[in-house]
Amino acid sequence: MERCGPRRGRVIMSLEGKVAVVTGGASGIGAACCRLLAARGAKVAVTDRDLPRTEALAREIGGHALALDVATQAANEAAAAEIEASLGPVEILVTSAGVLQRPLRAEDLPEADIHQVVNIDQIGTYLSAVAFGARMARRGRGSIVTIASISGSRGLPLHAYAPAKAAVIEMTRCLAGEWGRSGVRVNSVSPGFTMTPAMASAIQAGERDPALLEETSALGRMITTEDVAEAVCFLASEAARAITGIDLPVDAGWLVAPSWASYGGLPPARGNAA
Numbered sequence: 001m002e003r004c005g006p007r008r009g010r011v012i013m014s015l016e017g018k019v020a021v022v023t024g025g026a027s028g029i030g031a032a033c034c035r036l037l038a039a040r041g042a043k044v045a046v047t048d049r050d051l052p053r054t055e056a057l058a059r060e061i062g063g064h065a066l067a068l069d070v071a072t073q074a075a076n077e078a079a080a081a082e083i084e085a086s087l088g089p090v091e092i093l094v095t096s097a098g099v100l101q102r103p104l105r106a107e108d109l110p111e112a113d114i115h116q117v118v119n120i121d122q123i124g125t126y127l128s129a130v131a132f133g134a135r136m137a138r139r140g141r142g143s144i145v146t147i148a149s150i151s152g153s154r155g156l157p158l159h160a161y162a163p164a165k166a167a168v169i170e171m172t173r174c175l176a177g178e179w180g181r182s183g184v185r186v187n188s189v190s191p192g193f194t195m196t197p198a199m200a201s202a203i204q205a206g207e208r209d210p211a212l213l214e215e216t217s218a219l220g221r222m223i224t225t226e227d228v229a230e231a232v233c234f235l236a237s238e239a240a241r242a243i244t245g246i247d248l249p250v251d252a253g254w255l256v257a258p259s260w261a262s263y264g265g266l267p268p269a270r271g272n273a274a
């Protein structure tokens with residue numbers, strides 16, 4: 001029988017010696033993933049279109065830095081070839097490169113914003129997954145974690161971003177089927193409202209209200225980048241060896257809370273939690 005004690009847990013959550021690549025790794029959620037992957041023993045390639053910040057984080061965690069703009073197939077293919085030549089076969093890919101969107105009325109959303117969000121968040125995620133995933137599939141081993149969003153599961157005033165994230169959740173399912181027999185698992189993590197540099201500037205610009213972001217979740221709080229990184233590292237590890245094609249929300253219960261409004265709202269805290 002399999003041992004499930006804490007000792008066994010530490011072993012299967014370990015990422016010792018595995019080569020891991022993170023796109024959009026220089027900031028926010030991607031940076032937290034780089035730090036935790038490195039802390040669990042992975043050899044991390046930090047990639048981002050912002051090279052100075054990529055190099056700074058790679059120095060901090062003892063990783064490898066590479067400039068990568070995920071929006072083109074050629075750049076993703078070149079990055080996969082270069083990283084594998086210098087670090088060896090990639091076993092873990094985390095796709096965190098992405099941009100947020102201003103909440104605008106549909107008729108006010110500029111066409112350029114739609115193209116930018118779809119090109120980076122949706123098409124960029126797909127191109128990265130295919131460049132690295134095809135190599136994993138040929139070797140019969142690997143785990144990909146895409147960063148989607150709770151926006152991909154609900155209607156919101158984010159008319160480009162929410163559909164692009166829904167596409168990430170769906171492409172994750174498609175790729176899980178594509179490469180399942182080749183030993184590659186593909187899952188998505190959907191963060192709730194996470195305090196990152198991108199979120200901080202949206203709050204500063206008056207595009208998000210932090211009090212509302214906290215209030216609308218069951219747990220009554222926002223998400224930290226470390227909360228998301230923990231879920232990513234779990235899905236990337238052997239502990240998740242039978243899990244593929246899922247979307248794991250890390251949202252403090254934002255997806256379950258709003259429907260309570262029809263019954264007068266969430267009940268107040270009981271007992272000592274009050």
Ligand SMILES: NC(=O)c1ccc[n+]([C@@H]2O[C@H](COP(=O)([O-])OP(=O)(O)OC[C@H]3O[C@@H](n4cnc5c(N)ncnc54)[C@H](O)[C@@H]3O)[C@@H](O)[C@H]2O)c1
Pocket residue numbers: 023024025026027028029030047048049050068069070071095096097098099100120121124147148149150190191192193194195196197198199
């Ligand atoms: N912050 C949130 O509340 C939240 C919630 C759900 C999902 N997400 C998703 O998490 C991911 C990370 O967001 P974040 O909040 O950490 O933002 P962030 O701005 O802190 O980090 C995003 C990183 O992606 C990089 N990037 C942007 N476009 C790129 C491109 N074309 N190629 C390569 N790198 C590129 C940026 O340079 C930046 O370093 C995004 O996919 C975002 O949609 C964020």
